[in-house]
Amino acid sequence: MEIRMANLTKIFTSKDKKEVHAVDHVDLTIPSGKLIGLLGPSGCGKSTTLYLIAGLLKQNEGQIFFDDDEVSEMPPEKRGIGLVFQNYALYPHMTVRDNILFPLQNLKVEKEEAKRRTIEMAQLVGLQEMLDRKPKELSGGQQQRVAIARALVKKPRVLLLDEPLSNLDARLRLQTREEIKRIQRETGITTVFVTHDQEEAMSISDEIVVMKDGVIQQMGLPQEVYDHPHNLFVAKFLGNPQINVFEGDVKGGKVYIDDMHIGSVKLPDQKVQIGVRPEGFLVDDTLKSDFNFAVNLVETIGRDTTLIIDIPSDEGGLLDKKSFKVIVDASHRIQTGDLVHFTVKPEKMHLFDLDGGLLT
Amino acid sequence: METKNNLKAWFYLAPMLILMAVFTFYPLINAFIISFYKDYLPLANNGVGSITGYTLNNYAVIFKNQLFWRAILNTFVLAFVSVPVSIMVSLFISVSLKAIPKLKGFFQTVFFLPYVTNAIAVGMAFAVLFHKDYGLFNVVLRLFGITPIDWIGGTASWWAQMSALMVFTIWSSLAFKILVFTSGLENIDKQYYDAARIDSASKWTIFKRITVPLLSPLILYISITSLIGALKAYNSVIGLFGERLGGQPYRMITIVAFVYKYRADFAFQGFYSYAASAAIILFFITLIFSVLQTVVSRKRVHY
Numbered sequence: 001m002e003i004r005m006a007n008l009t010k011i012f013t014s015k016d017k018k019e020v021h022a023v024d025h026v027d028l029t030i031p032s033g034k035l036i037g038l039l040g041p042s043g044c045g046k047s048t049t050l051y052l053i054a055g056l057l058k059q060n061e062g063q064i065f066f067d068d069d070e071v072s073e074m075p076p077e078k079r080g081i082g083l084v085f086q087n088y089a090l091y092p093h094m095t096v097r098d099n100i101l102f103p104l105q106n107l108k109v110e111k112e113e114a115k116r117r118t119i120e121m122a123q124l125v126g127l128q129e130m131l132d133r134k135p136k137e138l139s140g141g142q143q144q145r146v147a148i149a150r151a152l153v154k155k156p157r158v159l160l161l162d163e164p165l166s167n168l169d170a171r172l173r174l175q176t177r178e179e180i181k182r183i184q185r186e187t188g189i190t191t192v193f194v195t196h197d198q199e200e201a202m203s204i205s206d207e208i209v210v211m212k213d214g215v216i217q218q219m220g221l222p223q224e225v226y227d228h229p230h231n232l233f234v235a236k237f238l239g240n241p242q243i244n245v246f247e248g249d250v251k252g253g254k255v256y257i258d259d260m261h262i263g264s265v266k267l268p269d270q271k272v273q274i275g276v277r278p279e280g281f282l283v284d285d286t287l288k289s290d291f292n293f294a295v296n297l298v299e300t301i302g303r304d305t306t307l308i309i310d311i312p313s314d315e316g317g318l319l320d321k322k323s324f325k326v327i328v329d330a331s332h333r334i335q336t337g338d339l340v341h342f343t344v345k346p347e348k349m350h351l352f353d354l355d356g357g358l359l360t
Numbered sequence: 361m362e363t364k365n366n367l368k369a370w371f372y373l374a375p376m377l378i379l380m381a382v383f384t385f386y387p388l389i390n391a392f393i394i395s396f397y398k399d400y401l402p403l404a405n406n407g408v409g410s411i412t413g414y415t416l417n418n419y420a421v422i423f424k425n426q427l428f429w430r431a432i433l434n435t436f437v438l439a440f441v442s443v444p445v446s447i448m449v450s451l452f453i454s455v456s457l458k459a460i461p462k463l464k465g466f467f468q469t470v471f472f473l474p475y476v477t478n479a480i481a482v483g484m485a486f487a488v489l490f491h492k493d494y495g496l497f498n499v500v501l502r503l504f505g506i507t508p509i510d511w512i513g514g515t516a517s518w519w520a521q522m523s524a525l526m527v528f529t530i531w532s533s534l535a536f537k538i539l540v541f542t543s544g545l546e547n548i549d550k551q552y553y554d555a556a557r558i559d560s561a562s563k564w565t566i567f568k569r570i571t572v573p574l575l576s577p578l579i580l581y582i583s584i585t586s587l588i589g590a591l592k593a594y595n596s597v598i599g600l601f602g603e604r605l606g607g608q609p610y611r612m613i614t615i616v617a618f619v620y621k622y623r624a625d626f627a628f629q630g631f632y633s634y635a636a637s638a639a640i641i642l643f644f645i646t647l648i649f650s651v652l653q654t655v656v657s658r659k660r661v662h663y
Contacts, residue, residue, distance in 0.1 A: 056554050077560040089551035093573040102569070103559035150559070 001066050001157040001190045003030040003053060008062035010048050010214075022048040024214035025062070030192060032067075035184045037201030037222075038194045040211035041237070046194045049211070050160050053192065054083050066157050082151030082189075086163040088143045090135040096122070096146050097131040103154040121149040124183060141172040141179075148183060159184070161193035165200055177204050198238050202226070210234050227347075232356030235275045241306075243350075244324040246274045255351070260290035262344045265351060267359055273352040278306070278327040280348025283334070284341040292341040296323065298334055305330045307340070388643070395419070395636035399629050418630070418637040427610055428638065431618040437522060438529060438614070439590035446530040447583060450537035451575075454545055455567060457538075468542060475535035483599015486528045487512060490600070512600060516607040525612060529596050533589070537582055544578040545571070580657045584650055591646050592616050615642045 010023040022045045030036050038046040051057040053064060055076035063072045071079045090099050100121055104114040122128040125145035135143055144164065151159055164180060165173045181204045184191045195201050201208045202222040210217040210225065210233075218230045229235035235243050248257040250270050255263045257274060297308040307326040326342065334340055351359040394400060395418055397411045404410040422428050453471065457464050474482060489496045490511035498508035510516040511524040552574065556566045572579070594616035597605055606612035613621070615638065622635035 054558065056557070076554075076558050081558065083555070083558045085551050085555060087549075087551065089549065089555040091552060091555075091570065091573075093576075094569075102556075102561070106560040106562070106565060154560070 002032045003158055003190060003192070004028075004065040005049075005053075006063045006065070008049070008052060008064065009060050010045075010052055010057060011060045021214045023052060023059070026214070026216055028209065028216055028219070030190060031207070032190050033188050034206040035181065035191045035193070035204060037205030037208045038192055038211065039198060039201040039208050039237075040196065040217075042196055044211045045214035046196075046211050047162055048214075050083075050162055050192060050194050053158070054081050054160055055079050056083075080154075080157040082148075082154065082156035082159045084144070084147045084151050084159070084161045084164055087167060088135075088147040090143055090146055090150070092135055095132050095134055096127060096138070099135070099146055100149050100153050103150065107154060117153055121153045124152070124186065125149045125179075139172070140168050141176050144168065144176055145179065148180070152183075152187060152189070156189070159187075159189045159191040161191065163195055164193055165195070165197070173200070180204060199240065202238070210237060212237075229275075229350060230358050232273060232275065232352040232358075235350055235352070239277055241278050241325045241327075243275045243277050246276070246324075248272050248274045250351070255349070257291065260292075262289075262291050263346055263349050265359075267351065271354060272359060273354065273356070275350040275352065276344055277348055278325045280345050281326045281328065281342045282345060283328050283332050284343045287341050289341040289343050291343070292339055294339050295334055295336060298336050300330050303330050304328070305332060305334060307334060391636045391639050394633055395640045397630075397633045397636075400633045401629055402626055402632050418633045419641070422634055422637050422641065427613060427621075428618055430610070431613045431615045434522070434612055435591055435593060435614045438525060438593055439587055442526055442529045442533065443583060443587050443590050445526075446533045446537060446586065447579065449530065450534045450541055451572075451579075453534070454538050454541035455571060457542055458545055464542075468538070471538045472535050474532045475539070479532065479595040480599045482532060483528065483596060486524070487600055487602075490524045510607070512607055514607045518611060521601070521607060521612050525596060525600060528600055529590065529593065532596065533586055537586070540578060540582055541575065544575050548574050576657075580653070583657075584653050587649055587653065588646055591642065591649070594620070615645075 005026050005028045008023055008026040008028075009021065012020045012022050014020065024045070026049065038049060040046045048057060052059050055071070055074060055078075059072065063070055065071065066079070076083075091102065094102065097118060100118045101114055104117060109117070119128065119131075122131055125148055127142060127145055127149065130138060130142060130146075135146065138146065144167075148159075148161075161180070165176055168176055177200060180191075180193070193205075205222055207220060208222050208225055209219045212233050218225050218234045220228075225234065226238050229238065232245070236245065246257045248255060248262075248271075250256075250265060250267050250272055252269065253264055253266060254261055255265055255272070255274065262274075293309045293311070295307045296310045299306045299308070304327050307328065308323055309326065310323045328334070353359055396414045396416070398415040398417070399412040400409065401411075402409045457467055460467070488494075492498060492508060492510045492513050495511070497511065501508055509520050511520050516524075548571070552570055553566065556570050561569070593614045597612050597614055597617055601607070601612050604610070605617055610621075619635045619638045619642070622631045622638065626632040626635075
C-alpha cells in the first residue's frame with residue numbers, strides 16, 4: 001500500500017492566537033511494502049504527520065491517499081491502519097490475549113477465526129507464552145510487541161509506529177529494533193515510524209525522511225542521505241559524531257578555510273560554509289597540506305583514532321564550536337601535542353551557502 | 361531512633377485520635393453497652409441514670425416492632441435502588457460532559473449546586489414540587505392528560521411516596537458522584553481512547569470496555585460510600601415529609617429515623633436502649649454490606 005500525501009498542512013493555534021504550521025505543505029510518497037523512518041528533532045512535525053495519516057488529527061489542507069483511495073476525510077477506524085503509540089496504550093485491565101482480540105471483536109470477526117489470528121499474531125511477535133498476563137506483568141519490550149500485535153492483528157493497510165523505541169532501555173532498544181525490522185519483512189506491510197534518534201532511523205529504515213519545522217528536508221536511502229545531504233540541517237542532524245562545519249571562502253575555484261587551502265570546486269567566488277564529516281579527513285604524511293593543527297586529545301578505540309582539535313578563536317573559522325573531531329586510522333600512532341597535516345577527501349567535502357543550502 | 365520517631369508520629373496523630381476517640385469510638389462503644397441495659401432511665405439520679413441490670417431483651421423488642429421492619433424495608437428499597445441508579449445516571453452525565461468541553465464548566469457548577477445546598481431546604485423545595493395541586497410534577501402530568509398523583513400528601517400511596525423520595529435522593533446524590541467521576545475521567549489517558557478508536561470500537565464498546573473498567577476503582581469507592589450514606593437516610597425524609605415522616609405518620613420511616621424516634625422518647629423507661637440497639641443493628645447491616653461489596657468487587661475491579 002503506497003501512502004501519498006499531497007500539499008498536506010496542519011496548523012495548530014496556540015492560546016495567544018499564534019499559528020504554528022506543524023506540517024507545512026508536505027508532498028511525500030511512501031513506497032509500498034517499505035519501512036520508512038520519519039526523522040527529525042522534537043517539534044519538527046513528524047508525529048503530527050503520523051497522526052494525520054492515522055486520522056487522529058485532521059489536516060487543514062491537502063490530501064492523503066492509500067494507493068488510489070483517498071482517506072483524507074475518513075475517520076481513523078475506517079482507514080485500516082495499525083498504530084503503535086509511544087507509551088503503547090495497552091488496555092491495563094485486559095490480558096495480552098484480550099488486548100490483541102479487542103480490535104477483532106470490534107470488527108465482528110468470527111470467534112474461532114479471531115482466536116486463531118490472535119495466536120498467530122502472538123507467535124509472530126514471540127509472546128505465545130504470555131497471552132494470559134496483564135500488561136503490567138510484562139517488560140517494556142514485551143509490551144511493545146503486544147502493541148505491535150494488536151496493531152497488526154486486524155490486517156491493516158499500513159502500520160504506523162510513534163517513537164517505538166524511546167521508552168526502552170539501550171539493550172532492549174537494539175533487540176526490539178531488529179524485531180520490528182523482522183516483523184515488517186515477514187508481513188511486508190508498509191510501515192512508517194517516527195523517531196528523533198538518527199541511529200535508530202538509519203539502522204532499520206529502508207528509506208528515511210528528514211523533517212524540520214513541518215517541512216520535508218530530504219528523503220532517500222539512509223546512506224545516500226548521509227553521504228549527500230541536501231542542506232546543512234540534514235548534514236548536521238545525521239552522523240555521530242556530528243559533522244564539522246567551518247566558515248570558508250571559494251576563491252578562483254579553490255576552497256579555503258582561514259586561508260588554508262583544502263580543495264577545489266567549480267563555483268564562483270563567495271563565502272561558504274564547509275561541512276566535513278570526522279571521517280572525511282586524511283593524514284598527510286608528506287606534510288605539504290596547509291591545513292595543520294596541534295592535536296589536543298587523542299582517543300584510540302580499536303581500529304579508529306579520534307583526534308580532538310581545539311582552535312584558537314581567531315583561526316580555523318570553525319562555526320559554533322571551539323573544537324572539531326577527526327577520525328583516522330589507528331595505524332597513524334598520533335599523540336597528544338603532535339602537529340598533524342590533513343587533507344580533505346573531495347567527496348566528503350560539502351559546501352553550503354550562508355543560508356545552509358547545498359552548493360553544487 | 362525508631363522509638364523517638366514513633367513518639368513523634370503519635371504526637372502528630374494525637375489531635376485526630378483524640379477527636380475520634382471522643383466522638384466516634386466512645387459513642388460507638390457506649391451505644392453498644394447501652395443497648396444491653398435493662399430499664400435504662402438516663403436522667404434518673406440527677407442525670408447519672410439508672411438501670412436494673414443487663415438484658416438481650418432490647419433487641420427482641422426491636423425485632424418484634426412492626427415499625428422497625430417498615431424502617432428496614434424503606435431503607436433497603438431506598439438504598440438498593442437509589443445507589444445503582446444514581447451511579448449509572450452520574451456516570452452517564454460525566455461521560456456526556458466530556459463531549460461538550462466548552463459548556464463543561466458551566467454544567468459542572470450546575471450539577472454541583474445540590475451538594476452545597478442544605479438538604480432540609482432542598483427537601484422543602486421538593487415538597488413543593490411534589491405538591492398535589494400546584495407542584496411542578498403534577499403540572500407536567502396534567503399536560504399529558506394524566507390524573508394528578510398525590511405524591512407526599514395524606515392520601516399518597518407508599519409507592520408514590522417512595523418514588524418521590526427516590527427522585528429526591530438520587531438527584532441530591534448526583535452532585536458528588538459527578539464530581540468524582542469527571543475528575544476520574546480526566547485521569548484516564550487520552551491515548552486509550554485514541555487506541556480504541558483505531559481499534560474500531562463503537563462508542564458503547566468504549567464506554568463498556570474501556571471507561572467503566574478504568575473507572576472501576578472509583579465506582580467501587582463511590583458505591584460503598586453512597587450505600588453507607590443511603591442506609592443512613594434521614595435528612596431527606598424529614599425534608600420531604602416533615603416530622604411526621606410520611607403522608608400518613610411514620611409511613612416513610614427509615615432506620616435512622618426509627619433510632620431518633622426512640623431516642624426522643626428517652627423519658628420512658630428503656631426507650632433509650634431500644635434506640636441504641638436499633639443503631640447497633642444498623643451498624644452491623646452497614647458493616648456486612650460494605651465487607652460484602654469489597655469482597656465481591658475485589659474479584660471484579662480491574663487493576
